[in-house]
Amino acid sequence: MPSAESAAIILRGLKRAGVSLVASVPDASLAKLCDGLDASNEFVHVPLSREEEGVGICTGAYLAGRRCALMMQNAGLLNACNGLTTTALQFEIPMLLLVLYAGYRGDMSFPQLGQVTEPVLSALRIPYYVLEDLDKADDLIAGAVIQAYNARKPVAILLSKAVL
Amino acid sequence: MLKRAEAMKSVVDLFADVPCLATVGGCVVEWDRIRRGDGTFGLKTLGSGSSVGLGLALALPHRKIVVLDGDGAALMNVNGLLTVGRLRPKNLIHIVFDNKVYEASGYVPTGSAHNNDLVAIASGAGIKSAHRVDTVQGFKEAVQRAFRSDGPHFIAADTEVSYEDYGYWRVDETDNKFRFIRWLEKLEGRKIREDAIDVKMSIR
Numbered sequence: 294m295p296s297a298e299s300a301a302i303i304l305r306g307l308k309r310a311g312v313s314l315v316a317s318v319p320d321a322s323l324a325k326l327c328d329g330l331d332a333s334n335e336f337v338h339v340p341l342s343r344e345e346e347g348v349g350i351c352t353g354a355y356l357a358g359r360r361c362a363l364m365m366q367n368a369g370l371l372n373a374c375n376g377l378t379t380t381a382l383q384f385e386i387p388m389l390l391l392v393l394y395a396g397y398r399g400d401m402s403f404p405q406l407g408q409v410t411e412p413v414l415s416a417l418r419i420p421y422y423v424l425e426d427l428d429k430a431d432d433l434i435a436g437a438v439i440q441a442y443n444a445r446k447p448v449a450i451l452l453s454k455a456v457l
Numbered sequence: 458m459l460k461r462a463e464a465m466k467s468v469v470d471l472f473a474d475v476p477c478l479a480t481v482g483g484c485v486v487e488w489d490r491i492r493r494g495d496g497t498f499g500l501k502t503l504g505s506g507s508s509v510g511l512g513l514a515l516a517l518p519h520r521k522i523v524v525l526d527g528d529g530a531a532l533m534n535v536n537g538l539l540t541v542g543r544l545r546p547k548n549l550i551h552i553v554f555d556n557k558v559y560e561a562s563g564y565v566p567t568g569s570a571h572n573n574d575l576v577a578i579a580s581g582a583g584i585k586s587a588h589r590v591d592t593v594q595g596f597k598e599a600v601q602r603a604f605r606s607d608g609p610h611f612i613a614a615d616t617e618v619s620y621e622d623y624g625y626w627r628v629d630e631t632d633n634k635f636r637f638i639r640w641l642e643k644l645e646g647r648k649i650r651e652d653a654i655d656v657k658m659s660i661r
Binding site for chain 1: 478498500501502505506507508509510511512513514515516517534536537539540543544630631633634637638641645647648649650651
């Protein structure tokens with residue numbers, strides 16, 4: 294079961310990195326993060342019906358100065374590929390992708406999805422990092438946001454279920 | 458049925474300080490001819506208008522935001538309408554020039570020519586102010602109302618197909634983005650664009 298404590302640590306990391314808007318599609322493992330976003334005054338939370346919308350929402354909010362994140366399962370990352378390519382990469386829009394890594398080592402769900410996730414991110418030339426140790430959450434999130442703004446593109450953090 | 462350019466001209470006076478998101482194809486080309494300047498962001502991902510519009514509307518709640526869209530694009534991201542209806546941003550105005558074809562993609566009919574009713578879809582999504590107009594006068598009145606009252610507003614305009622060859626909107630995307638941000642900075646009277654060093658310094 295995902296824990297509220299893990300969610301709080303990740304949300305603290307987002308806040309420290311200056312992220313103030315998070316668009317999301319839930320996964321069972323992301324449910325506590327969604328609850329935390331809804332309960333917090335620090336974030337605008339935009340619950341989506343399909344992940345590609347989130348690329349547009351993060352882009353629009355970025356244009357007015359918000360640092361944004363799109364949180365979803367890796368299935369949703371695949372749903373978002375055109376928006377990531379023809380909007381985020383085409384216009385060079387920084388955003389953080391928080392991607393629940395279904396099918397990762399040790400996870401029985403969606404093994405095919407697990408195997409295509411990193412190759413798809415590589416093909417999109419989106420840098421990515423796997424978060425496997427909650428103690429590193431702050432540094433990884435802050436580092437990813439810095440890289441996103443330096444490189445002017447999305448940067449992904451893959452969340453293994455073990456950290457949630 | 459109305460002509461898109463005539464409809465745009467009828468309301469352009471309302472748009473002096475209004476950030477606009479205009480869909481790729483004839484929509485952005487015509488709009489950019491009618492309202493010059495850097496306040497238009499040209500959308501590249503078909504259907505992204507409702508979503509980019511929502512993001513901008515949430516980030517600038519004190520300002521009306523207008524999306525100029527087509528039916529093919531709007532139908533490609535019905536999900537965006539669902540989220541607008543769920544959040545109901547008061548300041549978002551979504552205008553769809555509904556010509557019932559993919560005008561920039563060979564005039565192939567959209568679902569709007571075959572039973573799909575965008576106003577019913579928007580309304581069903583929870584966008585209470587969803588209307589269809591079919592004359593320039595009706596369009597002008599609907600847009601005026603949308604500027605005067607809380608939204609979100611969704612306006613579908615029955616539009617004639619234009620057979621003009623618009624070609625590409627010859628604007629580099631990153632240049633368009635930076636110009637748009639600088640235009641917004643001037644309008645808002647604050648710095649918006651962050652460069653890398655600012656990001657690093659602001660990690661708390």
